[in-house]
Amino acid sequence: MNVAPFTFSIRPSAAVTPSMSAVPDREAAASRDDDEPALVTRALAGDRTALGVLVTRFAAPVRRLAYAILRDADEAEDAAQDGVLQALVKLDRYDPTRPFGPWLMRIVTNAAIDRRRRRAVRDTNELDEELAGGGPLPDVEVDRLALRQRLAMALDKLPERYRVAVVLFDVEGYSQAEIAEILGVAPGTVRSAVFHARRRLRRWLEDWKEDGTGES
Amino acid sequence: MNPESQAFSAEQDRELGTALRGLLDRGGEAEFVAAVMAGARAAGVGSPRAVLGRWSRVAIAAMIVAAVGTALTVRATPEQAQALDTEWVAATTGSAAAAALFTSEDAPDAALLYASVESN
Numbered sequence: 001m002n003v004a005p006f007t008f009s010i011r012p013s014a015a016v017t018p019s020m021s022a023v024p025d026r027e028a029a030a031s032r033d034d035d036e037p038a039l040v041t042r043a044l045a046g047d048r049t050a051l052g053v054l055v056t057r058f059a060a061p062v063r064r065l066a067y068a069i070l071r072d073a074d075e076a077e078d079a080a081q082d083g084v085l086q087a088l089v090k091l092d093r094y095d096p097t098r099p100f101g102p103w104l105m106r107i108v109t110n111a112a113i114d115r116r117r118r119r120a121v122r123d124t125n126e127l128d129e130e131l132a133g134g135g136p137l138p139d140v141e142v143d144r145l146a147l148r149q150r151l152a153m154a155l156d157k158l159p160e161r162y163r164v165a166v167v168l169f170d171v172e173g174y175s176q177a178e179i180a181e182i183l184g185v186a187p188g189t190v191r192s193a194v195f196h197a198r199r200r201l202r203r204w205l206e207d208w209k210e211d212g213t214g215e216s
Numbered sequence: 217m218n219p220e221s222q223a224f225s226a227e228q229d230r231e232l233g234t235a236l237r238g239l240l241d242r243g244g245e246a247e248f249v250a251a252v253m254a255g256a257r258a259a260g261v262g263s264p265r266a267v268l269g270r271w272s273r274v275a276i277a278a279m280i281v282a283a284v285g286t287a288l289t290v291r292a293t294p295e296q297a298q299a300l301d302t303e304w305v306a307a308t309t310g311s312a313a314a315a316a317l318f319t320s321e322d323a324p325d326a327a328l329l330y331a332s333v334e335s336n
Contacts, residue, residue: 046262051253089261195224
């Protein structure tokens with residue numbers, strides 16, 4: 001498993017500043033949305049470069065979303081691919097007057113949920129293996145992996161709708177209205193889900209940080 | 217408005233978002249893009265055939281609409297013409313039986329023919 005850079009500071013001594021640029025803000029997302037209908041039109045006319053730009057732009061968000069739903073790397077990869085392919089096959093049904101991202105995310109969400117319903121999710125424990133294997137690690141690295149594991153466990157404990165809502169809102173930068181469209185629920189339901197997800201995640205992480213050793 | 221709605225911040229929680237992003241990112245995007253593009257190619261997305269197929273669907277739909285429109289127009293026209301002919305024959309001959317005889321699309325009925333002759 002690839003270990004992605006993880007910059008969440010857990011101790012003052014670690015002094016690692018969270019990379020704020022890692023999370024897209026809504027203004028940037030909105031300006032980016034402007035050219036997506038044009039890219040879709042070009043892709044439908046047979047422009048493979050435009051198709052490649054669309055797929056590349058959404059590769060990371062759709063994979064994160066599928067992983068948040070399925071919590072299994074292999075299943076998530078297959079679901080994300082299935083979802084994006086389904087969207088590309090019916091690209092001519094996309095309404096260019098509306099943002100492309102929520103339309104695609106909705107298809108990927110449904111693909112991931114369908115996959116979860118069809119198959120029992122395998123109980124992988126890659127993070128434990130990551131901690132157990134590879135010999136002694138520096139303290140900062142151990143803390144980083146332990147926090148990562150703690151966050152993964154916290155995320156696993158969240159109900160699916162909370163998990164998806166908080167990822168779409170705080171990681172991907174979608175608005176409440178867009179998430180409501182993606183999930184097919186009322187905006188108030190999204191607000192409630194994000195509120196509860198944040199509260200639980202913060203509480204679990206704070207408990208762990210206060211403990212200092214990472215054991216609650 | 218309930219308390220939880222009042223406590224909800226509509227701003228992104230960037231610290232939490234960055235932590236979650238670090239957890240959910242797994243690398244290997246290039247392989248993912250390559251796999252999707254290969255799948256799209258196999259499914260014929262954006263291929264000349266798909267483009268032509270989409271245009272031909274539009275063309276077929278347009279042809280169907282045009283055909284239905286034409287059929288309705290053609291169907292309406294003879295009825296109108298027949299009505300005028302019937303009126304004209306009736307006015308000219310002064311015989312409703314003759315009008316019915318000359319404007320009928322069916323073979324003449326013997327009784328109708330007899331009635332027409334008798335009226336003249």
